[in-house]
Amino acid sequence: MPNTHIVKQFEEELKQIKEKVIRLGGIVESQIADAIKALTERDSPLAEKIIQRDHVINGLEVEIDELCLKVLATRQPAASDLRLITTAMKIITDLERVGDEAVNISERAVELNREPPLKAFIDLPRMAEASQKMLKGSLDAFVNGDVKLASKILAxxxxxxxxxxxxxxxxxxxxxxxxxxxxxAMKVLFISKYLERIGDHATNIAELVIFMVKGKVIRHMALDE
Amino acid sequence: MPNTHIVKQFEEELKQIKEKVIRLGGIVESQIADAIKALTERDSPLAEKIIQRDHVINGLEVEIDELCLKVLATRQPAASDLRLITTAMKIITDLERVGDEAVNISERAVELNREPPLKAFIDLPRMAEASQKMLKGSLDAFVNGDVKLASKILAxxxxxxxxxxxxxxxxxxxxxxxxxxxxxAMKVLFISKYLERIGDHATNIAELVIFMVKGKVIRHMALDE
Structure with a gap:
């Protein structure tokens, strides 16, 4: 008979990992939204705030990484649980780097805010919104192991x-x-590149999720044979 | 008494992981070198070859990932061995993305080779060389757990x-x-950005190595207390 207390603790820890990844994702998303706001509303103090807030993301990344290592060491998970944890460890690296892109956008915003406006920003906010949505979708796909949603992100x-x-x-x-x-114009172009890069990170996360779930499927197939 | 046969097998597997990471690093480095050659020598067929070779990198990444998962599941490593394996799993993600940057450089090279030359490339090859060296150093630091070398990469x-x-x-x-x-000029600038990004990936790897070793140190300190 399995020890139900230990099983419950383990399930609680997996739930914690997922929740913390979602929380990290939420912080990162708001950093992107604020960075674009700092640019379009020419709000340099907000940009500075984003740059200062980056350490919160780094701290939470380390916290999740440590939690994953603890669970790996103490619970010795196998199969899909193992893959969930190692995928979480990779995803948080991507999220931390998205946070860095929000800082990059903020730095360019501060520079641009010192000069006369170039033209109204129309496409950049659309890009930011799309990449934020991709990020959110990729994390939902992770938490629910949803390959269909993950494939949508790639498109x-x-x-x-x-x-x-x-x-x-x-x-x-x-x-x-x-x-x-x-x-x-070059600085605006860099911001566009940073946003594209955020879309790439969301794509990376979606690919990790597909690999996480499909790997499980492949293993299941091998067991069935 | 520990089962020496199992211990030996486990050590062999850790050695294999390290060797495969180094092999992946070597392929990625040569992709960068060839991409810059395709650019400076205006060799578009070489650029096409690099783009086609990218799947080798992706295949080896999956292979190492699977090996790491297998070792985690069957050997249930703890402490520094555990951290070595999870770090390897993150490093190969970075290496795979460096491979993507080599493809990006090659794509821009093909485009540039169709137009008249802009000017002699002097700084780009220097940048490529420096970022390749950083990459090599960061992987040496990983294999030897060398924090001093890893710190040098950051500089x-x-x-x-x-x-x-x-x-x-x-x-x-x-x-x-x-x-x-x-x-x-914009395309050249993008290539410069791709190379900068490769330097960033090497930096990321170096940081992962420092975290891997320091995490061990912190754990050791906790044990000593």
Whole structure:
């Protein structure tokens, strides 16, 4: 008979890992939203706040990593539980780097806010919204082991990539027509790249989720044979 | 008395993990070197070869990941062995993404090779060399648990970042003086960004190594108390 107390503790720990990953994701998402707000509303103090808040993300990443190691060492999980934990450890690395991209956006925002506005930002907020949604979806897919949702994220990435390409073409025309704008346009272009990179991280997470679930399926198949 | 046969098998598996990580690192390094060669020597067939070879990296990443999972499930390692394996699983994700950057460089090289040359590439090969060296160093640091070497990598990243900033400034002047060059200059700038990103991945690996070793130290300290 399995020790129900230990089983319950283990389940509680897995639940904790999932909850903490979602919490980290929530913080990272709000950092992206704030970074775009700091840019579009020319709010440099907000940008500075985002840069300072990055340590919260790093701290939570270490906390989750330590929790995962503790569970691996003390519970010796196998099969799908094992893969869930190692996937969580990889996902938080991606989330931490998304946090770094929010800092990058904030730094460029501070620089741009010192100069006259270039033009109204229309596509960047759309890109930010799309990449945030991708991030949220990829984490939901992780928590629920939802391959269908994860596959949807991979398709969404094309939307973000296309917006980035569109912004690139627009700014190229802008710079060609007025070389005075080059320095500012380049910074906007970098922000577009950072957002594209956030979409890439969400895609990475979605791929990790598919691999996590499919790996399980493959193992199950081997057992059935 | 511990079962020496099982202990030996386990040590053999840890050695295998390390060796495979180093092999993956070697392939990734040669992909970077070839990508820069494809650019500087305007060798588009080589660039296409690099793009096609990327699947080898992805395959080896999955292979190492599966090996790590197998060792975690069957050997139930603790303490520093556990951390070595989970660190390896994170490192290979970084290496796979460096491979993607080599593909990105190759794609831009193919595009640039279709147009007249912009100017001689001097700083990009230096950046590529530096980031390759960083990558190699970070993997040596991993295999030997060498915190001192890992810390050196963190400092080296400034060199790559500074080169990137310098290329950025130069190309900005270039574009301002002759807007005809903007489209090509932007592609060169992207390659510079990809190389900077490779330096970032090496830095990430070095940080993972420091965390791997220091985590062990912290645990040892807790045991001593």
């Amino acid at each position: 969404d990435d094309d939307f973000v990539d296309n917006l980035n390409a569109q912004i690139f073409r627009e700014l190229l025309t802008f710079m060609s027509e007025d070389p005075q704008t080059i320095s500012r | 080296d990243d400034d060199f790559v970042d500074n080169l990137n900033a310098q290329i950025f400034r130069e190309l900005l002047t270039f574009m301002s003086e002759d807007p005809q060059t903007i489209s090509r």
